[in-house]
Amino acid sequence: MKIGIVVHSQTGNTLAVAKRIMAKLSASGHTVSLLRVSAINDDESDIGKIRLSEKPDIGEYDALLFGAPVRGFSLSPVMQAYLNGVGSFKGKKTACFMTQAFPFPWMGGNRALGQLVEICRSKGADPYGTGIVNWANAAKREELIESAVEKLGNPA
Numbered sequence: 001m002k003i004g005i006v007v008h009s010q011t012g013n014t015l016a017v018a019k020r021i022m023a024k025l026s027a028s029g030h031t032v033s034l035l036r037v038s039a040i041n042d043d044e045s046d047i048g049k050i051r052l053s054e055k056p057d058i059g060e061y062d063a064l065l066f067g068a069p070v071r072g073f074s075l076s077p078v079m080q081a082y083l084n085g086v087g088s089f090k091g092k093k094t095a096c097f098m099t100q101a102f103p104f105p106w107m108g109g110n111r112a113l114g115q116l117v118e119i120c121r122s123k124g125a126d127p128y129g130t131g132i133v134n135w136a137n138a139a140k141r142e143e144l145i146e147s148a149v150e151k152l153g154n155p156a
């Protein structure tokens with residue numbers, strides 16, 4: 001399967017998780033591309049004012065995995081702005097993951113992930129897997145990453 005992992009990551013946490021998922025998918029024989037989403041004004045919270053500098057084309061992929069950080073209890077505005085500009089996911093497998101600083105998913109992760117899942121559904125694809133990695137939860141972080149790798153690394 002041709003898989004695109006679409007990532008918004010400013011400080012590298014989400015990217016690190018994406019690379020772990022990528023390694024698992026590649027080891028299973030998939031052709032995987034890591035696709036970065038970025039903006040000139042990454043700190044802008046008004047989605048309408050975000051100026052994307054990297055907005056990958058996703059047409060060629062059989063499966064799309066989306067990873068982004070939580071920003072203010074929401075999906076990062078940069079990922080929101082990017083997804084506003086892409087077309088249908090019909091016929092593609094999708095999956096979603098978030099990273100967040102706070103130690104528990106109810107501290108923004110669940111809400112942000114829900115937004116990302118809803119966007120996928122609105123574009124015609126029900127995600128096969130989701131994950132949240134709470135970065136500050138040092139005791140559990142590796143376990144949470146492993147769980148995300150397990151769930152998103154098996155598109156079946």
Ligand SMILES: Cc1cc2nc3c(=O)[nH]c(=O)nc-3n(C[C@H](O)[C@H](O)[C@H](O)COP(=O)(O)O)c2cc1C
Binds near residue numbers: 070073
């Ligand atoms: C403006 C801003 C808002 C944030 N809001 C939240 C939040 O509501 N909840 C949370 O747990 N982490 C929050 N964070 C922390 C990031 O979600 C966390 O550090 C994430 O792992 C960063 O991912 P990255 O390294 O891929 O950019 C925020 C960070 C920034 C810069």
